[in-house]
Amino acid sequence: MASSLTVSSLLVHLQSSSKIRACKWKSSSSMRAFTTKASVSETTSLPASETAKLPLREIPGDYGLPFVGPISDRLDYFYNQGRDVFFRSRAQKYNSTVFRVNMPPGPFNSSDPRVIVLLDAKSFPVLFDMTKVEKRDLFTGTYMPSLELTGGYRILSYIDPSEPKHETLKRFIFFLLKHRSSHVIPEFHSTYTAMFETLEKELADKGKAAFGDPNDQAAFNFLARALFGINPPDTKLGSDGPSIIQKWVFFQLGPLLSLGLPKFIEDPTLHTIPLPPFLIKSDYQKLYDFFYESAAGDVFDEASRLGISKEEACHNLIFATCFNSFGGMKILFPAILKWIAGAGLKFQAQLAEEVRAAVKANGGKVTMAALEAMPLVKSAVYEALRIEPPVPLQYGRAKKDLVIESHENSFSVKRGEMLFGFQPFATKDPKIFENAEEYVGDRFVGEGEKLLKYVVWSNGPETESTSLGNKQCAGKDFVVLFSRLLVVELFLRYDSFEVEIGSSPLGVSVNITSLKKATS
Numbered sequence: 001m002a003s004s005l006t007v008s009s010l011l012v013h014l015q016s017s018s019k020i021r022a023c024k025w026k027s028s029s030s031m032r033a034f035t036t037k038a039s040v041s042e043t044t045s046l047p048a049s050e051t052a053k054l055p056l057r058e059i060p061g062d063y064g065l066p067f068v069g070p071i072s073d074r075l076d077y078f079y080n081q082g083r084d085v086f087f088r089s090r091a092q093k094y095n096s097t098v099f100r101v102n103m104p105p106g107p108f109n110s111s112d113p114r115v116i117v118l119l120d121a122k123s124f125p126v127l128f129d130m131t132k133v134e135k136r137d138l139f140t141g142t143y144m145p146s147l148e149l150t151g152g153y154r155i156l157s158y159i160d161p162s163e164p165k166h167e168t169l170k171r172f173i174f175f176l177l178k179h180r181s182s183h184v185i186p187e188f189h190s191t192y193t194a195m196f197e198t199l200e201k202e203l204a205d206k207g208k209a210a211f212g213d214p215n216d217q218a219a220f221n222f223l224a225r226a227l228f229g230i231n232p233p234d235t236k237l238g239s240d241g242p243s244i245i246q247k248w249v250f251f252q253l254g255p256l257l258s259l260g261l262p263k264f265i266e267d268p269t270l271h272t273i274p275l276p277p278f279l280i281k282s283d284y285q286k287l288y289d290f291f292y293e294s295a296a297g298d299v300f301d302e303a304s305r306l307g308i309s310k311e312e313a314c315h316n317l318i319f320a321t322c323f324n325s326f327g328g329m330k331i332l333f334p335a336i337l338k339w340i341a342g343a344g345l346k347f348q349a350q351l352a353e354e355v356r357a358a359v360k361a362n363g364g365k366v367t368m369a370a371l372e373a374m375p376l377v378k379s380a381v382y383e384a385l386r387i388e389p390p391v392p393l394q395y396g397r398a399k400k401d402l403v404i405e406s407h408e409n410s411f412s413v414k415r416g417e418m419l420f421g422f423q424p425f426a427t428k429d430p431k432i433f434e435n436a437e438e439y440v441g442d443r444f445v446g447e448g449e450k451l452l453k454y455v456v457w458s459n460g461p462e463t464e465s466t467s468l469g470n471k472q473c474a475g476k477d478f479v480v481l482f483s484r485l486l487v488v489e490l491f492l493r494y495d496s497f498e499v500e501i502g503s504s505p506l507g508v509s510v511n512i513t514s515l516k517k518a519t520s
């Protein structure tokens with residue numbers, strides 16, 4: 001049954017809900033503030049009225065004058081309003097979760113920054129429908145970083161499934177993830193054990209320990225050891241991998257980031273023109289040499305069998321390992337710690353109990369079967385991916401004239417127009433999720449699993465599979481696996497932990513302030 005509520009009754013409904021968990025961290029954006037026609041479904045399905053034809057409305061919003069409009073929107077996005085207010089205030093102004101705006105970076109990095117924004121869970125999934133949108137050269141949005149940063153190749157993430165190369169390269173990445181799958185759990189255990197030892201030492205010496213650098217080293221070492229059987233510290237690269245990757249990613253994502261510098265310095269240098277790729281060339285070469293020499297023969301043999309040159313394969317390995325995987329872990333792992341710490345001691349105790357019981361029942365080993373017997377761990381990870389999706393911005397260009405629907409209206413979109421979804425608002429849609437702004441650790445346990453179709457961090461519903469024909473993250477299952485492993489390692493080792501949160505250009509920065517060793 002569905003019911004319509006006013007804003008105030010929605011708030012009462014949210015506050016009185018018994019499902020609310022004590023959570024210190026509020027999610028960074030509030031959907032409530034712009035839910036002008038607040039109606040919530042008390043069931044998980046959409047209100048029945050929405051299945052009827054919705055009134056057609058012209059898409060509100062405008063792009064302003066050429067050059068001036070995009071720069072004004074860019075300044076609002078980065079400095080005058082900030083990202084969440086940028087979207088929320090416009091949704092409020094237009095009384096719509098679908099509207100037109102210019103997305104950064106705009107001039108001169110992108111020649112056409114005009115997009116149609118999608119902010120609700122109903123319109124957002126059009127971005128996954130490969131019959132309706134094309135995802136060619138828009139992995140980073142309305143601009144594309146120089147190909148010089150990837151050896152002159154268009155990498156898989158930029159290739160649309162309609163291009164034959166997509167299937168070949170995705171098959172190659174699937175092979176990479178599968179061929180050493182038995183090494184994933186043991187390598188995760190050894191690298192993250194070393195990381196926790198480093199954190200404990202730092203915490204004992206200084207009273208707190210920054211999670212960022214040790215996590216970066218552990219993530220890169222884990223990936224290299226699990227996927228390629230090589231330990232970076234034993235090679236010429238040493239411990240330089242993470243710092244090189246961060247610089248290289250910065251050259252690609254700089255136009256979308258803010259470092260917190262004064263706007264009159266940052267905006268012209270970071271957002272207006274691309275950083276010259278030659279500045280990173282020699283560093284990138286070090287990564288290239290590492291992967292060229294480290295990737296086992298069978299990986300390059302598979303590339304050759306698929307008709308991919310060794311060079312192109314190597315650039316794709318770098319991108320999948322360093323940008324997609326390392327970049328993802330760098331953002332996601334601190335977020336998982338933040339939300340689980342904020343969910344409180346009782347929730348942490350429940351996780352510890354579940355983890356230890358499942359491992360014990362599996363002969364004291366962390367196995368796939370043990371992981372499957374941890375519904376709360378699964379839910380805790382999915383809830384972090386829902387409330388703070390690590391890749392928040394998603395794009396797709398309409399392949400044909402379309403009608404898209406929000407909860408309230410339908411809208412006509414013309415072929416060639418750019419659709420853009422800001423995922424954190426879609427996955428905190430109060431019409432889908434009760435207490436959408438709260439981290440509810442057990443949200444996806446039992447009946448709650450039905451809501452997993454609205455968890456779309458991987459560029460597709462969690463209930464669907466990545467395939468050669470779609471653009472869903474090739475590492476979808478791997479990501480869920482290593483995220484669960486983080487929680488498992490944490491609670492095998494500790495009864496509870498506490499953190500302090502700061503901001504960072506990519507994701508959050510976390511300082512560990514307490515680690516209570518396991519007592520059972």
Ligand code: HEM
Pocket residue numbers: 135139156157158159166170173177320321324325327328329332390391393394395457458459470471472473474475476478479
């Ligand atoms: C926390 C970690 C990760 C996150 C959050 C993440 C997220 C995403 C997202 C959102 C996309 C779609 C982007 C778009 O086109 O709009 C994507 C695509 C992709 N991801 Fe991941 N990813 C992660 C880890 C990985 C890993 C471990 C791999 C594999 C080694 C991987 C490989 C890829 C590839 C190859 C694509 C392009 C897929 C295609 O072209 O069909 N990712 N990822």
